Amino acid sequence: xxxxxxxxxxxxxxxxxxxxxxxxxxxxxxxxxxxxxxxxxxxxxxxxxxxxxxxxxxxxxxxxxxxxxxxxxxxxxxxxxxxxxxxxxxxxxxxxxxxxxxxxxxxxxxxxxxxxxxxxxxxxxxxxxxxxxxxxxxxxxxxxxxxxxxxxxxxxxxxxxxxxxxxxxxxxxxxxxxxxxxxxxxxxxxxxxxxxxxxxxxxxxxxxxxxxxxxxxxxxxxxxxxxxxxxxxxxxxxxxxxxxxxxxxxxxxxxxxxxxxxxxxxxxxxxxxxxxxxxxxxxxxxxxxxxxxxxxxxxxxxxxxxxxxxxxxxxxxxxxxxxxxxxxxxxxxxxxxxxxxxxxxxxxxxxxxxxxxxxxxxxxxxxxxxxxxxxxxxxxxxxxxxxxxxxxxxxxxxxxxxxxxxxxxxxxxxxxxx
Amino acid sequence: xxxxxxxxxxxxxxxxxxxxxxxxxxxxxxxxxxxxxxxxxxxxxxxxxxxxxxxxxxxxxxxxxxxxxxxxxxxxxxxxxxxxxxxxxx
Numbered sequence: 001x002x003x004x005x006x007x008x009x010x011x012x013x014x015x016x017x018x019x020x021x022x023x024x025x026x027x028x029x030x031x032x033x034x035x036x037x038x039x040x041x042x043x044x045x046x047x048x049x050x051x052x053x054x055x056x057x058x059x060x061x062x063x064x065x066x067x068x069x070x071x072x073x074x075x076x077x078x079x080x081x082x083x084x085x086x087x088x089x090x091x092x093x094x095x096x097x098x099x100x101x102x103x104x105x106x107x108x109x110x111x112x113x114x115x116x117x118x119x120x121x122x123x124x125x126x127x128x129x130x131x132x133x134x135x136x137x138x139x140x141x142x143x144x145x146x147x148x149x150x151x152x153x154x155x156x157x158x159x160x161x162x163x164x165x166x167x168x169x170x171x172x173x174x175x176x177x178x179x180x181x182x183x184x185x186x187x188x189x190x191x192x193x194x195x196x197x198x199x200x201x202x203x204x205x206x207x208x209x210x211x212x213x214x215x216x217x218x219x220x221x222x223x224x225x226x227x228x229x230x231x232x233x234x235x236x237x238x239x240x241x242x243x244x245x246x247x248x249x250x251x252x253x254x255x256x257x258x259x260x261x262x263x264x265x266x267x268x269x270x271x272x273x274x275x276x277x278x279x280x281x282x283x284x285x286x287x288x289x290x291x292x293x294x295x296x297x298x299x300x301x302x303x304x305x306x307x308x309x310x311x312x313x314x315x316x317x318x319x320x321x322x323x324x325x326x327x328x329x330x331x332x333x334x335x336x337x338x339x340x341x342x343x344x345x346x347x348x349x350x351x352x353x354x355x356x357x358x359x360x361x362x363x364x365x366x367x368x369x370x371x372x373x374x375x376x377x378x379x380x381x382x383x384x385x386x387x388x389x390x391x392x393x394x395x396x397x398x399x400x401x402x403x404x405x406x407x408x409x410x411x412x413x414x415x416x417x418x
Numbered sequence: 419x420x421x422x423x424x425x426x427x428x429x430x431x432x433x434x435x436x437x438x439x440x441x442x443x444x445x446x447x448x449x450x451x452x453x454x455x456x457x458x459x460x461x462x463x464x465x466x467x468x469x470x471x472x473x474x475x476x477x478x479x480x481x482x483x484x485x486x487x488x489x490x491x492x493x494x495x496x497x498x499x500x501x502x503x504x505x506x507x508x
Contacts (some may be wrong), residue, residue, distance in 0.1 A: 070463065131474070134467055135466075135467050140465065309473065
């Protein structure tokens with residue numbers, strides 16, 4: 001059976017630095033943090049928490065009034081990111097769109113339309129309303145983003161949504177790779193989106209005692225993955241989409257190829273809901289390398305999961321040390337969550353996009369605010385403070401979820417044959 | 419048709435126009451009594467949301483029905499049969 005190579009031909013982003021992936025990447029290279037103090041509405045929280053907010057995003061301007069009025073913020077991020085990626089890939093847009101029965105959507109979200117549902121609860125339980133909008137069902141469902149993306153782009157193949165906490169969109173991208181590789185789809189819009197900055201969600205994460213603190217200027221550097229003084233994670237909102245196509249099809253139509261999505265590995269720790277395990281992560285790392293046909297010697301960069309928690313960071317570095325052995329010291333590692341926060345179900349897609357741009361530009365964005373590496377996190381080449389120009393042949397993007405689910409994506413640099 | 423019924427019709431039509439412009443960017447000039455709902459862009463989801471908003475604005479409840487209205491006039495008739503004159507305009 002023909003095994004198609006998978007080209008990344010379009011990138012779409014809704015993030016705190018705006019919707020331009022290249023310009024956002026530049027800000028990351030400079031080590032600029034998007035984290036700031038935040039109080040959600042309705043304001044149940046008494047003090048601000050550090051968070052990453054997509055202030056510049058306007059749903060009506062991006063999607064039109066009708067779609068904006070019947071979608072949760074998570075879906076709005078997703079649809080907008082997907083439309084941007086489609087346009088970036090140089091694909092035709094129109095209304096109604098051209099039907100593509102072999103076009104698919106693979107989307108990831110951890111929480112789906114939780115914001116719409118939570119606000120409805122608030123109206124009923126706090127304000128005494130006795131009814132909710134009839135649109136709440138279609139706003140709250142986890143597959144709303146995928147459905148709207150398929151409708152907007154005329155994609156008539158499978159439209160799936162994976163919800164695997166913080167690995168959701170990495171797994172969506174992995175499943176998309178398989179659809180293209182095995183000839184089941186000729187184009188896939190894959191990615192993820194999340195809008196978790198609701199009062200209820202922030203209270204719940206705060207109750208788990210994993211949120212970093214810091215007000216005013218201190219908020220900017222609140223997330224310090226791998227640092228000896230790290231103090232927890234920072235939640236963020238956003239979304240990213242990648243357009244994937246078989247290499248030969250992309251080359252035939254003269255598309256710009258950013259990178260190759262070369263491999264995908266997934267595993268489960270089968271151990272604990274919230275205590276990661278190196279052996280489980282190693283299985284996913286090795287599976288991704290094997291799937292891509294990559295030797296450890298060819299791998300130059302890992303965009304890590306690196307949330308900034310005491311529990312997670314050393315386990316992740318331990319897994320990398322064991323998989324890469326003596327080469328680990330030469331593998332560049334960074335966590336862009338130090339600047340973008342943790343976008344939960346969207347984080348895999350956003351970091352995949354960053355990894356693709358790292359390969360395309362031969363630049364590695366840093367782990368910001370990393371001045372003193374925790375001894376338990378040593379043994380790899382930490383890129384700290386500001387980004388570096390590095391020759392990169394292949395890179396990994398890791399996502400490790402509550403529930404013990406691990407997903408690793410492997411990307412190869414695109415070398416033009418023309 | 420009585421004057422009060424005519425006034426009520428106009429109020430409901432105005433509510434409809436306001437809602438459809440605000441929620442779905444539908445030009446108020448297209449929202450005429452004879453217009454078919456699907457022709458002006460009111461699909462099943464927008465219709466059910468519209469009926470919900472009208473129920474809230476007019477403080478009435480539409481009973482379960484066998485068939486849904488297909489024209490603006492049918493929709494207005496449905497609500498005017500349930501509501502009292504002088505309902506507030508949102």
